[in-house]
Amino acid sequence: MNYENIAVSTEGKTTVITISRPQALNALNAATISELGDVLDRLDSDASCRVVIITGSGDKSFVAGADIKEFSDFGTAEAEELARNGQRTLFTRIEHMTKPVIAAINGFALGGGLELALACHIRYASQNARLGLPEVTLGLIPGYGGTQRLPKLIGKGLANEIIFSAKMISATRAAEIGLVNEVFSLEELLPKAKELAASIAANSPMAIAEAINAVNLSDTDRGYEAEIKSFGVLFEKEDKKEGVTAFLEKRKPNF
Numbered sequence: 001m002n003y004e005n006i007a008v009s010t011e012g013k014t015t016v017i018t019i020s021r022p023q024a025l026n027a028l029n030a031a032t033i034s035e036l037g038d039v040l041d042r043l044d045s046d047a048s049c050r051v052v053i054i055t056g057s058g059d060k061s062f063v064a065g066a067d068i069k070e071f072s073d074f075g076t077a078e079a080e081e082l083a084r085n086g087q088r089t090l091f092t093r094i095e096h097m098t099k100p101v102i103a104a105i106n107g108f109a110l111g112g113g114l115e116l117a118l119a120c121h122i123r124y125a126s127q128n129a130r131l132g133l134p135e136v137t138l139g140l141i142p143g144y145g146g147t148q149r150l151p152k153l154i155g156k157g158l159a160n161e162i163i164f165s166a167k168m169i170s171a172t173r174a175a176e177i178g179l180v181n182e183v184f185s186l187e188e189l190l191p192k193a194k195e196l197a198a199s200i201a202a203n204s205p206m207a208i209a210e211a212i213n214a215v216n217l218s219d220t221d222r223g224y225e226a227e228i229k230s231f232g233v234l235f236e237k238e239d240k241k242e243g244v245t246a247f248l249e250k251r252k253p254n255f
C-alpha cells in the first residue's frame with residue numbers, strides 16, 4: 001500500500017509514524033485510518049520493530065480530530081459504520097498491538113486525535129499541546145472510544161468534565177490528571193519519546209507482549225488469570241532463559 005497521509009521512518013528498533021495532512025491539521029479521514037491500520041498490521045508482525053511512536057506533522061497539531069468535512073452529511077448507518085470501522089481498524093488495533101505504541105502529542109489532540117492518543121499505551125506531550133473532546137459542540141459524542149478510555153484513565157468525574165464542557169486543557173493540566181505521562185518542549189518531545197522507546201526495546205519483547213495483554217485485561221474480571229497464565233507461559237520462552245542467564249552471568253541480556 002502506498003501511503004499518502006502518513007510518513008513512516010525507522011531508527012534502530014523504533015518506528016515513527018507521522019500523520020501528515022497539514023491542510024486539515026492532520027485530521028483523520030477514512031484513507032488515513034486505513035493507512036495507519038495497514039502499517040500497524042505490518043509492524044505488528046515485523047520482529048525488527050520493537051516500539052512504535054505516533055506523532056503529527058508540523059508544530060501545531062497532533063491530530064485535530066476526525067475529518068469533519070468527510071462525515072458532515074452522513075446519516076445514522078454511515079456514521080455508525082465509520083465509527084465501528086475506525087475503532088476496529090485503528091483504535092482497538094493499537095491497544096492490542098504486541099509492541100508498545102507511544103503517542104508523541106505535538107500540538108492539538110482533539111476529538112478523534114485525543115482518542116487516538118488514548119488508544120496508545122503511553123502518552124508524552126509537548127508544552128504547546130492542547131487536548132480535548134469537542135464533539136458535543138458539534139452535536140455529537142466521541143465515537144472512537146473516548147467515552148470508554150478517558151474515564152478508565154483519569155476517572156469518571158474528570159472525564160465527564162472534559163466531555164461535557166468540550167474545553168481544551170493544557171499539556172501541564174493533562175500531566176496533572178494522568179492523561180499524559182510527561183511534558184517536554186516541542187523540540188525535546190520526539191527525542192524523549194525515542195529515548196523511552198530505546199529503553200523499552202532493550203527489554204524482552206515476549207514479556208512486553210504478554211504484559212500488554214495482561215494490562216489490557218486489568219479492567220475486566222479476567223485480568224488476574226491472564227497475568228498468571230502469561231507468567232507461566234513466559235517460563236518456557238527463550239527470552240526468560242536469556243534474561244535469567246544474563247542476570248546470573250552478570251551481563252546485559254540480548255533479546
Ligand code: CO8
Nearest residue numbers: 023024025027064065066067068083110111112134143144
Ligand atoms: N476536520 C476537518 N478539517 C479540519 C479539522 C477537522 N477536525 N480541524 C481543522 N481542520 C481544517 C480547518 O477546516 C482549516 O481548513 P481550511 O484552511 O480549508 O479552512 C485548517 O484545518 C486549519 O484550521 P483552522 O483555520 O481552524 O486553524 P485554527 O488554528 O484557527 O484552529 C482548531 C485550530 C482550534 C484546532 C480548529 O481547527 C478546530 O476547532 N478544529 C476542529 C476540532 C474538532 O472539533 N475536532 C473534533 C472533530 S469530531 C471528532 O473527532 C469525532 C471523533 C469520532 C468520530 C467517529 C466516526 C465518525
